[in-house]
Amino acid sequence: MKKLINKPEDVVTEELEGIAAAHPDLVRVQYNPNVIIRADAPIQGKVGLVSGGGSGHEPMHGGFVGLGMLDAACPGEVFTSPTPDQMLDATKAVDGGAGVLHIVKNYTGDVMNFEMAAELAGGESIQVEAVVIDDDVAVQDSLYTAGRRGVGATVLAEKICGAAAEAGRSLSEVAELCRKVNANSRSMGMALTSCIVPAAGKPTFELGDDEMEIGIGIHGEPGRERMKVEPSAKIVERLASPIVEDLPFEQGDQVLAFVNGMGGTPLIELYIVYNDLRKFLDGRGITISRNLIGPYITSLEMAGCSITLLKLDDELIQLWDSPVKTAGLRWEA
Amino acid sequence: MQVSYDDVVRWIRAFAAEIGTNKEQLTELDSAIGDGDHGINMDRGMSAVIGKVDTADQDQDIGALLKTVGMTLVSTVGGAGGPLYGTLFMQMGTALPGKAVIGPDDWTAALDAAVSGVQARGKAEPGDKTMIDALIPARDALKTALVGGASFEDALRRSADAAGQGMRDTIPLVARKGRASYLGERSAGHQDPGATSSHLLLEAAAEAWAA
Numbered sequence: 001m002k003k004l005i006n007k008p009e010d011v012v013t014e015e016l017e018g019i020a021a022a023h024p025d026l027v028r029v030q031y032n033p034n035v036i037i038r039a040d041a042p043i044q045g046k047v048g049l050v051s052g053g054g055s056g057h058e059p060m061h062g063g064f065v066g067l068g069m070l071d072a073a074c075p076g077e078v079f080t081s082p083t084p085d086q087m088l089d090a091t092k093a094v095d096g097g098a099g100v101l102h103i104v105k106n107y108t109g110d111v112m113n114f115e116m117a118a119e120l121a122g123g124e125s126i127q128v129e130a131v132v133i134d135d136d137v138a139v140q141d142s143l144y145t146a147g148r149r150g151v152g153a154t155v156l157a158e159k160i161c162g163a164a165a166e167a168g169r170s171l172s173e174v175a176e177l178c179r180k181v182n183a184n185s186r187s188m189g190m191a192l193t194s195c196i197v198p199a200a201g202k203p204t205f206e207l208g209d210d211e212m213e214i215g216i217g218i219h220g221e222p223g224r225e226r227m228k229v230e231p232s233a234k235i236v237e238r239l240a241s242p243i244v245e246d247l248p249f250e251q252g253d254q255v256l257a258f259v260n261g262m263g264g265t266p267l268i269e270l271y272i273v274y275n276d277l278r279k280f281l282d283g284r285g286i287t288i289s290r291n292l293i294g295p296y297i298t299s300l301e302m303a304g305c306s307i308t309l310l311k312l313d314d315e316l317i318q319l320w321d322s323p324v325k326t327a328g329l330r331w332e333a
Numbered sequence: 334m335q336v337s338y339d340d341v342v343r344w345i346r347a348f349a350a351e352i353g354t355n356k357e358q359l360t361e362l363d364s365a366i367g368d369g370d371h372g373i374n375m376d377r378g379m380s381a382v383i384g385k386v387d388t389a390d391q392d393q394d395i396g397a398l399l400k401t402v403g404m405t406l407v408s409t410v411g412g413a414g415g416p417l418y419g420t421l422f423m424q425m426g427t428a429l430p431g432k433a434v435i436g437p438d439d440w441t442a443a444l445d446a447a448v449s450g451v452q453a454r455g456k457a458e459p460g461d462k463t464m465i466d467a468l469i470p471a472r473d474a475l476k477t478a479l480v481g482g483a484s485f486e487d488a489l490r491r492s493a494d495a496a497g498q499g500m501r502d503t504i505p506l507v508a509r510k511g512r513a514s515y516l517g518e519r520s521a522g523h524q525d526p527g528a529t530s531s532h533l534l535l536e537a538a539a540e541a542w543a544a
Contacts, residue, residue: 080411112416145514
């Protein structure tokens with residue numbers, strides 16, 4: 001294992017110390033239990049937004065704490081859900097009297113820990129709503145599985161709901177908006193290489209030099225198919241077709257196209273993927289009105305990408321364009 | 334036979350030691366069908382528990398001790414194992430309020446509460462390939478043995494053996510809960526890591542409390 005770390009067991013703490021040192025204008029960091037909190041939280045009268053998950057997906061979630069996005073993020077161990085005491089502390093730290101929304105990715109551990117946190121927060125008279133994000137079409141949604149995984153739509157939901165909370169919408173309105181973003185988003189990812197969890201020290205899965213995994217999860221979970229590597233245009237078709245068919249996205253739709261890097265893929269390749277995606281959608285009469293390209297929900301050093309499409313309307317466009325100032329995402333109005 | 338506060342502490346220590354010894358095996362089982370962190374996470378949690386048990390001043394209250402164990406697991410394990418094992422111990426603690434010693438009826442009530450709590454939290458049914466598949470046979474075997482007139486000690490042994498059988502019986506099952514469920518048919522042929530750690534829990538009780 002070759003990594004820029006000191007000791008595997010110190011990875012999360014030292015990362016948090018780095019974030020605290022780099023962005024004191026945006027966030028403050030609480031340790032044991034670990035929480036990244038917006039510097040000016042709690043904001044009176046504003047709905048608080050809390051998310052969290054295993055570490056190793058940076059900049060998600062800690063890099064999205066700041067104006068117009070999250071109020072707090074709970075980083076777990078690498079690829080392991082954070083714990084209810086972290087989430088309770090985060091919830092208390094950002095409650096400005098208007099309630100707190102928990103944005104939860106659909107993984108069994110994340111869902112159970114956030115449920116316990118909501119019960120604990122309820123016991124302290126803080127109003128909490130939770131929305132579970134489950135946008136990954138690689139996973140069959142059925143009664144016999146834990147349901148679809150939460151992936152790229154999480155980033156979009158955090159941005160859009162953050163803008164709505166900033167604009168003064170109520171907890172139930174922000175939660176409803178979050179469900180709307182989730183309902184109109186679909187994603188799928190692929191990997192060219194595995195990733196290495198620092199504590200494990202070896203690759204999560206084996207992939208031949210000439211192979212790729214289509215439908216990969218953000219923790220290296222197996223996808224739909226393993227096959228020989230193909231040109232970008234062909235890979236984009238394999239990812240985008242199931243996405244478009246699932247919602248479905250139809251001729252005349254406006255979308256936000258999010259081409260995400262898994263951590264080990266250079267931007268030059270992501271732009272090639274975006275170009276192929278643009279052509280693919282053009283051919284179906286689907287218009288890209290907004291885009292996001294780069295590594296935003298990563299899987300350590302995994303090479304590969306994911307594509308997320310979100311069907312847009314005027315409300316979502318206006319909220320997407322609203323100002324955001326975080327370590328991972330920032331623009332002016 | 335009755336189980337004292339110190340016996341419960343010995344059981345917790347024995348479980349922590351079993352988790353430590355079997356950390357690699359649990360992680361390997363979890364790597365096959367899950368996300369490969371069950372052994373690492375449970376070991377981190379039980380190490381924290383041992384730290385707490387060493388300094389705990391619970392006035393010989395077994396219920397309070399088990400609640401502390403549960404809370405510690407919830408705040409240190411993460412993943413699915415944290416809420417599930419945390420709930421298991423917290424529910425056991427709630428079922429044994431203020432007890433300085435426990436007998437067969439108390440332990441039956443504790444296991445009943447543990448199973449209900451874990452099912453409420455994880456929403457798993459028997460046959461879903463989860464820790465429930467070790468816990469329910471263990472609880473049922475305990476009751477059957479006690480009703481049949483077995484000694485507490487003997488009933489604990491049969492309970493642990495039933496957990497072991499339940500654990501082995503998860504091998505052919507197709508997972509319907511947790512990350513393993515994404516594998517569908519591919520999850521068959523692997524022993525469930527949660528059922529494996531639950532077997533260790535009951536085996537530790539049978540061994541720690543054997544006269």
